[in-house]
Amino acid sequence: MTTLDQAKSTARDTVATRMGDLSQWTRTIWDYGETAWREYKSCAFYVDLLRREGFEVEEGSGGMPTAFCATWSNGEGPTIGGYAEYDGIPGNCQAAEPKQGPRPGLGPHAGGHTDPHSALGMGALGGFLATKAAMEKHDIKGTLKFFGEPAEKVRGSKPIHAAAGYYDDLDAALSFHPFYMAPLCNTVRWDTHCGVGYGVIYEFTCDTPETWMAGGDGSPIPASHAAARAPGATDALMMMYNAAKALREHVMAPGQSWSMNETIISHGQATADNIPAQIAQIQYFIRISEVEDAEHVIRGLDHFAENAARMNHCSWRRHWVAKSRPGLANHAISAATYANLETVGAPVWGEEAKTFARAIQTELGLEPMAEPFLPMISELKDPEAAEAEMRHILPPSQRHFTSDDYTEFCWHAPTVRLYIGRPALTAPSGFAYPAWAMNAMGGHSACIDPMVEVAAQVLAMTALDVLMDAELLAMAQAEFRDRTGGGVGGDKWIAPLCDHEPPIHFRWPEYVTTARGEDWVIPTVPRQGD
Template sequence: MTAAKDTARATVRARMGEISRWTRDIWDFGETAWREYKSCAYYVDLLRSEGFEVEEGSAGMPTAFCATWSNGDGPTIGGYAEYDGIPGNCQAAEPRKAPRPGLGPHAGGHTDPHSALGMGSLGGFLAAKAAMEAHNIPGRLKFFGEPAEKVRGSKPIHAAAGYYDDLDAAISFHPFYMAPLCNTVRWDTHCGVGYGVIYEFTCDAPETWMAGEDASPIPASHAAARAPGATDAMVQMYQSAKALREHVMAPGQSWSMNEAILSHGQATADNIPAQIAQIQYFIRISEVSEAEHIIRGLDHFAEAAAQLCHCSWRRHWVAKSRPGLPNHAMARATYANLEAVGAPVWGEEAADFARAIQAELGLDPMADPFLPMISKLTPPEEAERQIRQVLPPSQRHFTSDDYTEYCWHAPTVRLYIGRPALTAPEGFAYPAWAMNALGGHPATIDPMTEVAAQVIAMTALDCLTDPALLETAQAEFRQRTAQEHIPPLCDYAPPLHFRWPEYVTTARGEDWVIPAHGQ
């Protein structure tokens, strides 16, 4: 353990009170994709107060930023915060199901939680900065604000705009969210492609539907038939796309496609057809070619639905995120630091909170309520072996997350630290609110955040002070990208103008787009 790493770890421990408070503040904001105004401003102010130069609205995204701090000539190390939550997950940091004060359950909230993801990363970068100053270590830290991760929003746009081109290495952290990726790093099987697309249907000439030579431009009575309209087209699209999976991919291939209705209607009377409707699809799959294949199928369905329902249609891009790329040198160094720090340890206050959740759900509170795996290390090769057991040999990537954009610009590690999760009795599944509450309570979430910050700081310092490590990681990066190179796929503007859910200020105060109490 070097003196610089000792300084970094001590800095994290000394500042955990602040980091905990920052984490809870972002958690309480609960803002969702493309509308994280308070969260972004919070990070910008915080980073400036810590001496970083901050570009707001980077790459044309109002809730993104790019912050840099330099201590002289040296390597540039990249990292990032995410801070978007999810609609419909508004939960108080309490051991019972309840929305945050003044809001309803349909408002946004943190599930992963990105609040701790971002502050764990920032805590690591601030600790690395303190060690660089104390030990005169040259180099540059580049820290990004990455909005809209839940729709793979900002990173493909930042990548295409060149923001990652000057990185020498990058560190990506995520709270554990699925076995066996807990207290480990990704090895060979990284996340796959994420494509997000919105199909928009418009009924812009309803008067021409079934029109004949003697047709009146205005129906003579309210009993006259009207054009089906945009909502009908959207429903046709929804039904058709449900059958897509079995027709476009080989049996056994692991992928998912989910949809969400963004807007519909704009009709002012029952005999006026809906003018516009939008439905979003998100595809998680292994390869770019497979994602493109699915998009072609969706295009066919959109065309058929539009023709059937007297509409026109357009496709809008939300995300084109590339698959991940391994870097064993970065993975080994990061996991060695995780071994030095150790897995998170939860104290009695955290256990009491967890047991209160179990009692609220009618369970017998457990002496040790937490999953054993969140306090154990998993070597990356073992995690890889377990992942491969459930995948076809031909499938190279699994699940999706847009950290993968960094992988094509610099050697990148994907770090997972155990987040609080409860042991379930046989046959029982915890409701989502329980996991969300654990992510907002300091005693339950801070152990994960502290470990993550220490490991991130130590890995950044390795990249800054160990030329052999950085040279090995970059040589591996060059070799892998020479074998397969995927340039940025983003060829679209930031999709800011759609009806993304958000908090609004009204005469009633701050509210969600779905009224807080059903009023």
């Protein structure tokens, strides 16, 4: 057995030994259910844990209160980057139970984990802790750099970390995500990586309503209460909302696969019916293939915002939330990662998980199945076969598909994107499971732990490959230089797009503590009979 094989064996044993911890930690983050830019408890949990594990941790990295950068070194050698995400989604509060219902003490509108990032982060952390254990035991030189990346759901932190130089010293980066879209299950991305993600908030303010219509000569104030009031910010927001729906038909060429979704961040602020709304904010998020396409859409949104403001006696501003670059393939490190996945094997679910899954089926009025889980979550998928299936649904000219900001790492070091199967249920013909069913399994240890364990083992093995196999690292970096036209700064390299401060001061949904106790920004409404 080679030293590399011995190190990988140590790493896999470490993951197995620490699965009790990883399981408990996964559930802790899942229970917090914190959302973008407000992951206070989740971040603090990671920071404390990493320090106890011997890492040096910078809190608030990149000017983001819920981000961190943790570093551990065993001497001069390659630097490997990885990360945890820990933001959930508002409106997805679900208990780890086989029936629909929020976590105790909360309403359904509170935050919850859907992907789930709670398990994504612990799968990655488990891999890095196992790598560290192998490095210590076998005296392997190198540095581990583990990031806390908040607000992935709005592509928030990685563009900021990248622009601030946090990824500049990486020799390779490892990205893991639970399976969420066929055929990307128990495989790695090959050529078609995620595309551009642009997030932007348009703010309308009605600062001078008195100039909308002057009062009559007999009015002692600029605009009397009987006079018509200025339309104001809410009217501008609604006009923007409706007008922007035209973008899909009139901005992008037919056939392009892209999306744009909106969220109202805040509105109103009026104190009486005849006082116009002073401020309103609407957020748009654009998932698209290329940077120039995203810029084109922004120009269209700017046009709508300008006209909506003008027609409703408002001013407007554009605030950036995210500017993430498209992904960049690296076959060398991806092939090595998939080889490790072949060694470990796909996750396997036991009887306790199946019992939970059958209880969900019974709750939904279905006949419980002997094998309730989708077969694909326990099957490996060859990366090139997955690539061919994905390309089948895309126009030949479209280079990227969907959006995730792991792509920021791709422009600073060879990066792999790993997908591991998560619990998903087989559906009878014509039936679609509600979202709560998958969310509930993300919090049930027997359901989610098999994915965490496999991910941790594969990530650790790949990190050790990069640290110990000089030929592999040289191949991956040569490919990186070729794809970027010379490496960082090359003629095909895309520099960080982020030119804005962390958007942490907006009214992002969060948990609050009031005289009622801990609650969500949308108050918990007692259910009938409570």
